[in-house]
Amino acid sequence: MHAIKKLDEALIAKIAAGEVVENPASIVKELLENSIDAGADSITIEIEKAGKKLIRVTDNGSGIPGNDLNLAFERHATSKLFEERDLFEIKSLGFRGEALASIAAVSNMEIITKTRQSTVGKRALMKNGGLLEIGDIGTIDGTTVICKSIFSKIPARLKFLKSDTIESNNIIDVVNHLASAQHHISFRLISDKKHLYTTPGNRNLQDTIYSIYGKKIANNLARIDHFHKDMHIHGLVSNLQNSHSNRNLQSIYVNRRWIKSALISELLNGAFFHILEKRRYPIAFLFLEIHPSSIDINISPNKTEIKFKDEEPLRELFRSAFSELINNHSWIGEETIWPKPNAFARGNLEKQTLGNAIVNSPESSNHFLETDAPYLAKDLEKVEGKNESEVQTAFETILGNIAAEQSLPQRNNHYLKTQPSRNMNFFKSLKIIGQIFNSYIICEDALAGEMILIDQHAAHEKVIYETFKSQLKDKSIPSQVLLEPYILNMSETEKNLLIESKSALFLIGFSIEDFGPNVLLVREIPSIFNMRTAIAFLEELKNMLLKTTYIDSMKSDEMIYSIAVRACHAAIKANDRLENIEIMTLLANMDNLENPYTCPHGRPTVVRISITEIGKYFNR
Numbered sequence: 003m004h005a006i007k008k009l010d011e012a013l014i015a016k017i018a019a020g021e022v023v024e025n026p027a028s029i030v031k032e033l034l035e036n037s038i039d040a041g042a043d044s045i046t047i048e049i050e051k052a053g054k055k056l057i058r059v060t061d062n063g064s065g066i067p068g069n070d071l072n073l074a075f076e077r078h079a080t081s082k083l084f085e086e087r088d089l090f091e092i093k094s095l096g097f098r099g100e101a102l103a104s105i106a107a108v109s110n111m112e113i114i115t116k117t118r119q120s121t122v123g124k125r126a127l128m129k130n131g132g133l134l135e136i137g138d139i140g141t142i143d144g145t146t147v148i149c150k151s152i153f154s155k156i157p158a159r160l161k162f163l164k165s166d167t168i169e170s171n172n173i174i175d176v177v178n179h180l181a182s183a184q185h186h187i188s189f190r191l192i193s194d195k196k197h198l199y200t201t202p203g204n205r206n207l208q209d210t211i212y213s214i215y216g217k218k219i220a221n222n223l224a225r226i227d228h229f230h231k232d233m234h235i236h237g238l239v240s241n242l243q244n245s246h247s248n249r250n251l252q253s254i255y256v257n258r259r260w261i262k263s264a265l266i267s268e269l270l271n272g273a274f275f276h277i278l279e280k281r282r283y284p285i286a287f288l289f290l291e292i293h294p295s296s297i298d299i300n301i302s303p304n305k306t307e308i309k310f311k312d313e314e315p316l317r318e319l320f321r322s323a324f325s326e327l328i329n330n331h332s333w334i335g336e337e338t339i340w341p342k343p344n345a346f347a348r349g350n351l352e353k354q355t356l357g358n359a360i361v362n363s364p365e366s367s368n369h370f371l372e373t374d375a376p377y378l379a380k381d382l383e384k385v386e387g388k389n390e391s392e393v394q395t396a397f398e399t400i401l402g403n404i405a406a407e408q409s410l411p412q413r414n415n416h417y418l419k420t421q422p423s424r425n426m427n428f429f430k431s432l433k434i435i436g437q438i439f440n441s442y443i444i445c446e447d448a449l450a451g452e453m454i455l456i457d458q459h460a461a462h463e464k465v466i467y468e469t470f471k472s473q474l475k476d477k478s479i480p481s482q483v484l485l486e487p488y489i490l491n492m493s494e495t496e497k498n499l500l501i502e503s504k505s506a507l508f509l510i511g512f513s514i515e516d517f518g519p520n521v522l523l524v525r526e527i528p529s530i531f532n533m534r535t536a537i538a539f540l541e542e543l544k545n546m547l548l549k550t551t552y553i554d555s556m557k558s559d560e561m562i563y564s565i566a567v568r569a570c571h572a573a574i575k576a577n578d579r580l581e582n583i584e585i586m587t588l589l590a591n592m593d594n595l596e597n598p599y600t601c602p603h604g605r606p607t608v609v610r611i612s613i614t615e616i617g618k619y620f621n622r
Contacts, residue, residue, distance in 0.1 A: 026053025027172035032101035037061035046190040052169035062144040065117035068124040107131040115145040179260040185210040224421035228323035240285035243335040251285040273324035279604035333599035429589040441576040451613040460601035462573040465591045467602040479511035481526040488524040535572040
């Protein structure tokens, strides 16, 4: 064993930097948090080569006093903590006092800063952790931090960085998350000298989301605003027509700090359980305000994870908030039937293909650029007959014009919709036109000028599902006595499990009794199910019991999923001819549902098509 010795300061700094600085994105995060804590209302982020070559963050915040600049590079030197109790009520984004020291240890750093009280600014140069010089410089109020040659002196760390595309996306994600949270600040993001976006900084979250993610996402969001005890949850959540294939568009903030929380993610996605289709996730920009003493954010070096002292109030908050959200909004999707196929061909297929290539290319769109195809096709007419270099120049001009128009949203240039409030008598107020293909119900909403199309099978599924779920919650499920008891054959082990749960099964609507070796007698079933569906449901309950032993210990999600499947089997089918009275009853039942807009599997039950859309199709 080697003798114990104290590590030199340079090595200690690099080890500490490894905890804070994982990649260029973590540098951007730390610098942005410092700018935000400094009270900036305008921040510019510039990167080159995915941040490996250059990271520059410029803000108009309070700046660093000249006499404190040399301390800013010391580890555990901070202006945000003063005594031990401050650790338990942290209100700033940064607080450890390790960011600048750690970043300086792995890069060549330059800081230019000036406070409002100073007549002249200060400039400091650092190289791989060592302070080279501090001097005066003429500059404006605020701070600029420039980092070059990231990890150049730590080749092992440089080797493990991902491709430029992945590292750039990581940086963009960090800026997206922080810009969404701090929508009172204008963020300007530049990558390899290309302007990606500028947020307005007008304190409007929806405008900020429009700037970053585009109109489609911004226009399909519902506001959530709910208080529970000493907690407040607010923000924007996607409607049922604008879900995502993964959780990447879920931004969670606790006291304005962007965090990753398995608990909150579980509660958010659980709120949309059986509302969205399987493997679809809500888009969300959620803000949770909670007393700082109720959370611990000092459990990870990068401050992205937190721990809640008491989880149950948080669960209650999500249950009540999202129940209110779903109940109070109309979630009927609007179908567009314009543009018609080949509407933009203009008789030239090559022109159309070329236009689509431009619209869909990553260079022209990123994920926040939206264009209007007729407008683009009109511009494309200008490039006909030109040589290759002239065409390339023309295309760059077109795309530049589009990017310039779309980069910063203005209130008078676009209209951001909000989710409409729910009319609790909407379905029963519709004029019934009839049934098509014995599968879909056509109605007219004369007041809104819309055709309403309802999937009768999906709608009836939801009626059965919510009715049984409500009865299950209230333990008041009505049962029907069978004229002839149903005989079930099964092993003694399985039969004994069901007999032991006889009382619990009775609350679900089943009456059973032992009928000898390997035989169970079913005398009553839930009245909402037919015989076949009820017996299949009982079989599933038996399989759940084999895993959990007691019905009360079954996972609610598993139970609810089984109900959803059974509701599908018991519902009106496609190709079932319905009388007018049956349609009226179904519509009235839909108004009584908590969420009549999707079936238990998350598929839509209803869609609307406006008279304007129909008129467009007929060139009116």
